[in-house]
Amino acid sequence: MMQVDFKAKQSEFVAYIRDPFNKPRPSDVKRERIEVYRELFFNNVDSFLCSNFPVLKTILNDEQWYQLSQDFFKNHACTSPYFSEIAEEFLDFLQNQRKNNSDYPFMLEFAHYEWVEMALSISKESVLVNTEDQLVDIFQQTLSLSALAWPLVYQYPVQQICPSFLPEVAPEQPTYLLVYRDKVDDVKFIQISPITFRLLQILQENEAISCQCCLKQIADESASPEPEKIMTSGLEIIEDLARKNIITVSA
Numbered sequence: 001m002m003q004v005d006f007k008a009k010q011s012e013f014v015a016y017i018r019d020p021f022n023k024p025r026p027s028d029v030k031r032e033r034i035e036v037y038r039e040l041f042f043n044n045v046d047s048f049l050c051s052n053f054p055v056l057k058t059i060l061n062d063e064q065w066y067q068l069s070q071d072f073f074k075n076h077a078c079t080s081p082y083f084s085e086i087a088e089e090f091l092d093f094l095q096n097q098r099k100n101n102s103d104y105p106f107m108l109e110f111a112h113y114e115w116v117e118m119a120l121s122i123s124k125e126s127v128l129v130n131t132e133d134q135l136v137d138i139f140q141q142t143l144s145l146s147a148l149a150w151p152l153v154y155q156y157p158v159q160q161i162c163p164s165f166l167p168e169v170a171p172e173q174p175t176y177l178l179v180y181r182d183k184v185d186d187v188k189f190i191q192i193s194p195i196t197f198r199l200l201q202i203l204q205e206n207e208a209i210s211c212q213c214c215l216k217q218i219a220d221e222s223a224s225p226e227p228e229k230i231m232t233s234g235l236e237i238i239e240d241l242a243r244k245n246i247i248t249v250s251a
Helices: 006-018 031-052 054-059 062-075 083-096 107-122 194-205 211-222 227-243
Strands: 142-145 149-154 175-181 187-191 247-250
Touching: 031 054, 031 062, 031 083, 031 107, 054 107, 062 083, 083 107, 107 149, 107 175, 107 187, 142 194, 142 211, 149 194, 175 194, 194 211, 194 227, 211 227, 227 247
Parallel strands: none
Antiparallel strands: 142 247, 149 175, 175 187
């Protein structure tokens, strides 16, 4: 009885499943049988991409979407066995492997924007709720950024992208967004100012920092002739974000 090189046969099988247009079908497998496997695998992956990137799918026509999905399926070797992490694998593919000059220039940023909502919604982190006592005289308190609050900056206004708005050139000013999960587990998006973004960035860079030090750093970096006004405005921002539990307060 002739022995079969299982690994070689498996590689041949997988190669066809991934790329039936360029790879030969295993000669000892019936076409209708392997096509069932091919359709099952591809449709599962495509379904997850559709559910995680629904707006991206709507701005592409059916052929563009199929080609993008097939490119990912063919060329990206996922490192995670979990279906819930396919979206993150897709981002890695767009950033490091995808090479198509006809793609929208904002596609990677927009895909990341869509992924963020899913990533925060399934995060196992919990929202730490500030008490009223902690919010009193917050200037004297120590602050940290909630693990469920992500300050983000994009070159394109990703929150506006839709089938009727598909910018080809990035505007001069970037878009600053804050995405967070609130205490009832709703994921929310807020467009923020550069100073708010920088304030949150400082909190993100430090596990715990006094409110006073944070505001002083903001004022120093601004090089404003009126640093007191910068600190006053910054304190108002901190108080508002602490009430939303985006900023966590500890004595």
